[in-house]
Amino acid sequence: MVVEELEVLFQERIDANEKIEPRDYMPDEYREHLIRQMSQHAHSEVIGMQPEGNWITRAPSLRAKKILLAKVQDEAGHGLYIYSATETLGITRDELIEKLHQGKAKYASIFNYPALTWADMGAIGWLVDGAAITNQVSLQKTSYGPYSRSMVKICKEESFHQRQGYEVIAAMAKGTPEQKEMAQDALNRFWWPSLMMFGPHDSASPRTGNAMKWKIKRESNDVLRQRFIDKTVSQAALIGLTIPDSDLKWNEERGSYDFGEIDWDEFWSVVKGGGPCNLKRLNHHKKAHKDGAWVRKAAAAYAKKYSNK
Amino acid sequence: MLKNIQINNEMSESKDTQGELWEVFLQTKKGLPFKHAGSVHAYDKEMAIQNARDLYTRRGEGRGMWVVPANAIVAVDPSDDSSFFDPADDKVYRHPTFYELPEGIKNM
Amino acid sequence: MELLDLSRFCMRLGDSCLIMAHRQSEMCSKGPFLEEDIAQTNLGLDLLGQAEALLIYAAELEGKGRAADDLVYKRPERDFYNFMLTEQPNTDFAFAVVRQFIMALYLGKVYETIAKVDDDTLSGIAAKAVKEITYHQLHLGMWVKRLGDGTQESHERVQTAVNELWMFVGELYEEDELDLKMQEAGYAISGNEMKAYLTVKISTHLTEATLSVPEAVYMTTGSKKGIHTEYLGYILAEMQYLQRAYPDAKW
Numbered sequence: 001m002v003v004e005e006l007e008v009l010f011q012e013r014i015d016a017n018e019k020i021e022p023r024d025y026m027p028d029e030y031r032e033h034l035i036r037q038m039s040q041h042a043h044s045e046v047i048g049m050q051p052e053g054n055w056i057t058r059a060p061s062l063r064a065k066k067i068l069l070a071k072v073q074d075e076a077g078h079g080l081y082i083y084s085a086t087e088t089l090g091i092t093r094d095e096l097i098e099k100l101h102q103g104k105a106k107y108a109s110i111f112n113y114p115a116l117t118w119a120d121m122g123a124i125g126w127l128v129d130g131a132a133i134t135n136q137v138s139l140q141k142t143s144y145g146p147y148s149r150s151m152v153k154i155c156k157e158e159s160f161h162q163r164q165g166y167e168v169i170a171a172m173a174k175g176t177p178e179q180k181e182m183a184q185d186a187l188n189r190f191w192w193p194s195l196m197m198f199g200p201h202d203s204a205s206p207r208t209g210n211a212m213k214w215k216i217k218r219e220s221n222d223v224l225r226q227r228f229i230d231k232t233v234s235q236a237a238l239i240g241l242t243i244p245d246s247d248l249k250w251n252e253e254r255g256s257y258d259f260g261e262i263d264w265d266e267f268w269s270v271v272k273g274g275g276p277c278n279l280k281r282l283n284h285h286k287k288a289h290k291d292g293a294w295v296r297k298a299a300a301a302y303a304k305k306y307s308n309k
Numbered sequence: 310m311l312k313n314i315q316i317n318n319e320m321s322e323s324k325d326t327q328g329e330l331w332e333v334f335l336q337t338k339k340g341l342p343f344k345h346a347g348s349v350h351a352y353d354k355e356m357a358i359q360n361a362r363d364l365y366t367r368r369g370e371g372r373g374m375w376v377v378p379a380n381a382i383v384a385v386d387p388s389d390d391s392s393f394f395d396p397a398d399d400k401v402y403r404h405p406t407f408y409e410l411p412e413g414i415k416n417m
Numbered sequence: 418m419e420l421l422d423l424s425r426f427c428m429r430l431g432d433s434c435l436i437m438a439h440r441q442s443e444m445c446s447k448g449p450f451l452e453e454d455i456a457q458t459n460l461g462l463d464l465l466g467q468a469e470a471l472l473i474y475a476a477e478l479e480g481k482g483r484a485a486d487d488l489v490y491k492r493p494e495r496d497f498y499n500f501m502l503t504e505q506p507n508t509d510f511a512f513a514v515v516r517q518f519i520m521a522l523y524l525g526k527v528y529e530t531i532a533k534v535d536d537d538t539l540s541g542i543a544a545k546a547v548k549e550i551t552y553h554q555l556h557l558g559m560w561v562k563r564l565g566d567g568t569q570e571s572h573e574r575v576q577t578a579v580n581e582l583w584m585f586v587g588e589l590y591e592e593d594e595l596d597l598k599m600q601e602a603g604y605a606i607s608g609n610e611m612k613a614y615l616t617v618k619i620s621t622h623l624t625e626a627t628l629s630v631p632e633a634v635y636m637t638t639g640s641k642k643g644i645h646t647e648y649l650g651y652i653l654a655e656m657q658y659l660q661r662a663y664p665d666a667k668w
Contacts, residue, residue: 023386046451053445060659060668061486062469065442069465072445073367073458080364080451084348093327093350118659118668150347157368168668176666284446292449294574295510297323298567299352305566306353323568327450349452352563359556360452363459 014215019145022088030214031089033207034144036105037216038086039096044108045079047281051115052124060118067164068121074161078154085146101286103273108132110193112275119172119179119186125165127187127194127232133158134228135198143215166235173239180240187236188244195259196267198225204264229257328352329378333361336373343375418602424478425498426599427539428488429641430527431471432499435489437520438464439652444507456556460517463549467524470542490660494650495643502585504648511564511575515582518557522618523589525550526611534604558622565626572627579623580631587636589615595641 001009006025013020020026049072056072059065083093099105110128115121136158139151172183199221202208211217229248236243247260269275328350334343346365351357357376365371441461448454472485503520507513528550532543564575590612592600599605606614620630639645659668 023384046446049446049454056442056445057439057655058658060490060666062465062472062489064668066462066465066469069442069445069458069462073455073462076446076451076455076458077364077367080349080455081347083451087330087348093330097327171668175668176663178663179666288447288449291447292510293325294568294570295449295453295564296325296328296352298564298571299328299356300326301323301567301571302563303328303353350450351452355559356563359456359559363456364452367459 011213014143014213017215018143019148020143021145029210030216033210033214033216034147035086035089035091037211038082038089038144038147039091039099040106040108042079042082042086042096043100043105044111045075045082047107047111047285048128049075049079050281050284051111051113051277052121054115055118055121058118059121064121064168071125071161071164074157078150078157081150081153082147085144085150088146097289101282101289103282106271107281108197109267109270109275110197111281112270112277113189113193114277116189117182117186119169119182120190122165122167122169122172122183123186123190125161125163126169126235127165127190128197129158129161129165130232131194131197131228133162134224134231138219138224139217141215141218147216169241170239173241183239184241187241191244192262192266193270195225195229195262196270198222198228200264200267226256229259233257328356330380331357331361331376332379332382333365334375334377335365335371337371339372343373348379349376418598420478420480422595422598423536423539423604424475425595426604427471427475427478429498431468431475431488432497433503433520434464434468434471434524436497436499436503436649436652437517438462438468439656440503440505440507440513441517444513449510457513460553460556463546463553467542467546467549474538474542486660490657494645494653497643497645497649497653498641499645499649500585500588501637501640501646502582502588504646504652505582505585506648508578509574510560511571511578512582514557514560514564515575515578517553518561518622519582519586519589519615519619521550521553521557522615523611525554526606526614530606531604534602539604561622561628562626565623565628575626576628579628583631583633584635584637586615586619587633588638588640591638591641593641 007027010020010025010027010030013024020030052068052072052075056065056068059068083096086096087093096105100107110131115124133155136151136155140148140155142148142151169183169186172179174180175183199205202220202222205221208217208220212220233243233248245260247258249258250256251258270278329352330348331351331354332348333346335346336343346361349357349360349364351360354376358374361374361376362371366374438461441457441464444454444457445461446454448457469485472488476483476485476488500520502516505512505516525547528543528546530543531539532547534540534543561575564571566572590608592608596605596608600607623630637646660666
């Protein structure tokens with residue numbers, strides 16, 4: 001069959017909500033788009049281990065320590081599910097890591113913000129995971145089979161993450177004055193970056209067109225962002241915390257909250273590498289990778305020696 | 310001096326990779342078929358089993374597990390009527406696909 | 418058996434598991450590859466669970482109104498009874514693996530023994546822990562072999578780790594009056610038995626891994642009396658910081 005015919009058939013399958021599997025025909029651009037999006041999603045899970053991983057040794061109770069350790073472990077696992085799905089597109093884990101290190105692949109900008117206090121563990125679980133869940137629930141219906149299946153698996157595991165975060169920040173919001181101040185401060189710092197997780201307005205997003213046409217993306221950035229805000233506002237009110245947006249107001253007509261404008265300068269600056277922790281996150285990943293080289297080599301050497309076992 | 314040369318040679322011989330790719334199949338309950346769960350990287354089969362266990366059975370999802378080197382799997386799509394089996398075509402992509410097993414199948 | 422003795426026995430064990438789990442958790446996001454990061458956190462979670470169960474029981478038996486968190490977050494350096502081996506740092510992957518492997522061998526024997534005692538709480542904790550520790554031995558043992566018999570560099574690093582951690586192994590089979598009481602009650606094996614067991618297990622495994630067993634020149638001692646290496650102070654400073662900085666807060 002000629003390429004044009006294959007592309008027509010491919011689009012028909014997409015339009016009919018069929019899943020595309022690794023051995024199916026797919027246009028090069030579809031494959032490239034997926035590699036970029038999925039690898040960045042996987043990198044995000046892995047980089048996300050850092051701000052939270054930092055606080056495990058300082059977790060203020062055994063229960064908190066256990067839960068945080070389990071959460072960060074889950075994140076590693078989610079990274080692995082998505083790397084695994086990405087590799088079905090014909091790219092290796094080595095190549096994916098290389099691209100991350102060279103700055104050719106990105107990860108969610110939210111992790112370029114620092115986790116300054118224990119309250120941030122609450123804010124991250126509640127808001128960052130909350131935003132991720134909103135996005136991932138939508139992605140369960142993505143057209144690429146392996147990606148969709150990894151999203152289903154992740155969604156099953158993710159809800160405990162958000163509950164964990166909310167529990168942490170709720171306890172603080174109802175605690176001592178210092179704890180409450182810490183909780184409000186964390187919300188102040190993480191609210192807007194969490195909204196930025198959904199990306200630019202659809203009108204300002206060049207890749208949205210193809211992503212929607214190929215059903216890689218099922219709902220627009222703005223729709224998902226609105227859904228997250230509508231879910232979250234009452235959660236803050238319930239524990240007596242104030243969302244740092246003076247323009248936040250219920251709109252009866254829309255049945256949704258109106259909210260203030262995101263600082264797009266900050267958004268683009270951080271995306272392009274100008275966030276407080278960009279360098280730290282990447283250097284940490286590179287260092288761990290470098291420090292681990294001798295271990296990987298040893299494992300490979302041993303396997304080679306005993307390959308007939 | 311000689312020791313350094315030996316070490317350098319050895320280090321350039323031992324490669325730094327992410328190991329091999331292994332596909333993981335899980336049986337969630339005795340009697341049910343094994344289902345493809347995903348893949349893991351590992352350098353040998355003992356490690357592959359452990360890595361697969363750590364990644365895919367953390368929440369008690371497994372009663373049985375198979376781990377197979379990805380390149381040992383032969384993948385074919387029988388609905389492709391132009392060539393049911395073309396040796397040049399069986400690994401077009403690095404990673405093969407798997408048939409979906411019918412849900413709710415019991416005691417096969 | 419005196420409740421206070423049993424409490425102290427559980428506290429010693431719980432403290433070792435706690436500090437081991439803490440050291441393990443420091444390696445989060447620093448693993449040589451992602452699968453191993455998960456594997457290490459799995460080990461850490463198991464140990465943390467064991468620590469919690471043991472310290473909850475220790476606090477209960479003690480009858481001083483303390484809870485497990487009080488034991489973890491409010492005791493000073495000289496009131497901790499973890500083995501000094503457990504507080505040694507993650508100098509590199511080899512150090513972490515050797516330290517945890519030796520401890521896993523020790524814990525396996527300990528849990529195997531207390532799984533049989535006539536104390537439902539303790540035997541219950543031990544029965545679950547035995548299964549977990551068996552896997553730790555498998556996973557860590559696998560790494561000792563691969564590092565010992567891998568490349569020249571990995572061999573040197575793991576041999577260094579073994580050599581430098583060796584002085585902490587003696588504590589694992591030391592006996593004091595409490596140990597003797599526990600042995601009498603069937604809760605522990607004798608120091609000689611433990612030494613023999615560890616010696617055989619460790620040397621067999623090291624030999625398989627092409628590593629040499631160090632000469633036992635000097636063995637350190639003191640953790641059962643709350644004497645530690647300088648590392649514990651730093652571990653506690655980090656671990657206890659929030660509870661000490663906000664004494665009225667509940668988390």
